[in-house]
Amino acid sequence: MADVARGSVASDRADGSALIKTAAQRLGFELCGITPATSPSGFQHLERWLDQGLDGSMHYIGGRRAAYEHPHSVLSGVRSLIVVGINYATREPSPIAAGEGRVSRYAWGTRDYHDVIRDKLRELASVLHEKWPGCRTRGVVDTAPLLERDFAQLAGLGWFGKNTLLINKHKGSWLFLAALLTDLELAADEPHHASHCGTCRLCLDACPTDAFVEPYVLDARKCISYLTIELRNQPVPSALRPGMEDWLFGCDICQDVCPWNRRAPRSSCADFQPRDDLHPLDAVELLSLDEESFRARFRQSPLLRPGRSGMLRNAAIVLGNSRNRRFVSALQTALSDADPIVRGAVAWALGQLGGSQAVMALKQRLLQESCQDVCCEIEAAVAGISHANSEG
Secondary structure (H helix, E strand, O other): OHHHHHHHHHHHHHHHHHHHHHHHHHOOOOEEEEEEOOOOOHHHHHHHHHHOOOOOOOHHHHHOHHHHHOHHHOOOOOOEEEEEEEEOOOOOOOOOOOOEEEEOHHHOOOOOHHHHHHHHHHHHHHHHHHHOOOOOEEEEOOOOOOOHHHHHHHOOOOEEOOOOOEEEOOOEOOEEEEEEEEOOOOOOOOOOOOOOOOOOOHHHHHOOOOOEEEOOEEOHHHOHHHHHHHOOOOOOOHHHOHHHOOEEEOOOHHHHOOHHHOOOOOOOOHHHOOOOOOOOEEHHHHHOOOHHHHHHHOOOOHHHOOHHHHHHHHHHHHHHHHOOHHHHHHHHHHOOOOOHHHHHHHHHHHHHHOOHHHHHHHHHHHHHOOOHHHHHHHHHHHHHHHHHHHHO
């Protein structure tokens, strides 16, 4: 009788898991796997990463370090995690002209992906509550202390690429990952143990800022996505600015070169279809936005995250990297911006473009500049132009 009872319980769990996966697919999640709530092996990797200071200014991660050790920090009594993935790749990027900046694919859509996925997780949770009244759930979209990528691997959704992203054989890596935690004990999937990157190192070699310390280890402080999004209210280190190239927000280089993305499908989610005004972006236009117009321009978009200061700083760097002197006038105007972070980046950009107009603008600004950091940027820019002229 005990064996029969155990068999019945196992069958019920399997049926429940199948119901959940069917519902997840109906809601638009291309991937769905289930894993028991456990301490992820990646927690030790996270601790080493934090101890090496590779998180940069993202101190919120280290501030809740212990919470990542087990998902019960997110939901007390959790027994299972339903891990889902949804594809966000749509069309290929448009060609970029001088003065335009690239935006990472994940931010092209008409709604912020956090809002889209939270809505879907709520609907998935309602399926659980209808089937198992009284159960407890909590949806997570990369804001809680949960190592989603590790649990995705445990749920059988894919393996870790050398660029640290989760890769699925059929979907590639253009994936948003999320999880629904529950106190239900569900039938679990087999973890994905194999890695399919082999000797390939295209992602590592393609990074223009050398952000990968070694395979599977990212130095966030050098990552273009970190520099353009997470590094807020600070200047970008001058040595890393050229490597940002024409990236305004985020970076897709290590995914663009990945062979597993060559045949990745295109997303059918309406909310992820590109807004024509989000990619590419006109860097000169960005420099003209005040706080109110900036917020209106990027309302309901992830591009709000770096704030006006960060986005205009990035725009100035893009113009500097263009080495096109037709942008000197726009930068000269922005040299009077109220934000010293913006002024510093503009001064650097003028130094990259060079020419007598840039030198005159920089020297005039130096006479009235009150921020010492910006003064240093201006002096370095003028000295750089002078050096280039002497060598020329």
